[in-house]
Amino acid sequence: GLSRVPDLVVEENGWKKTVSDNVGKAEAFKAAFFPSAPTESLVPDNPVYPPEAWEFHLPADHQVFRAFKRMKPYKATRSDSLPNVLFRECADLIAPRFGPFLRATFTLAYYPEDWSINETFVARKPGKPDYQMPGAWRPLVLTSCWGRPSNSVISEITVKGAELHGLLPQMQFG
Known part of the structure; x- marks a missing residue:
């Protein structure tokens, strides 16, 4: 059968309140997982950026190929997406x-836009004593089969450029 989220206990104006409807639970998880945006922008009105540290080059097919090969074959994707194993096994044809x-x-x-749309659902964090608290759950995000490799390629280009030009702190890991 389907598992369901039990009633949640949330704090509102200093009082504990039980939430039992799906809309209320969704709001409780949203508040727990995604902090609200600042009321004012943290970006200065007229920012002055330094000159570009390196010249950006468009992604090459071999970088796309590597991104497909790095995909975890059986990791879940969005419900309307193709499975990762297809891209991984057919990288030479698709890249x-x-x-x-x-x-x-x-x-x-x-x-x-479709590449940036995600599906988010919740799963229990193992070993938590009380699953009525929103913090005892974690969000799981399923992405588009096309967005994931494109983001991977751009990340690779950015990290490589930052490393080659000494832009990362010495103790930067991950």
């Missing part, structure tokens, strides 16, 4: 066809 799409996101300054 040369996906590479132009990824490069187009830069040349056209367009990132498909």
Whole structure:
């Protein structure tokens, strides 16, 4: 059968309150997992940025190939996405066809909205004594099968550039 989230106990204005409806539970998890945005922007009004540290080059097909090969084969993806194992096992066929799409996101300054849509659900943190508290749960995020490798390639390019130009702190790990 399907598992369900038990009634949650949340604190509101100094009082403990039991939430039993799904909308209330969703709001409780949202408050626990995602802090509210600051009321004012933390970015200065007229920021002055330093010059670019390196010249960005569009992603190459071999970088897309590596991103596909790094995908965990049986990790869950969004319900409307293809499984990772398909990309991993067919990387040599898919990378040369996906590479132009990824490069187009830069040349056209367009990132498909579908690539950034996630599905988030909750799972119990093991060994917690009271699952009525929102903090005893954790969010699990399922992403698009196309967004994950594109983000992986961009991350690889950014980290490599930062490492080559000495922009990471000496004790930076991970």
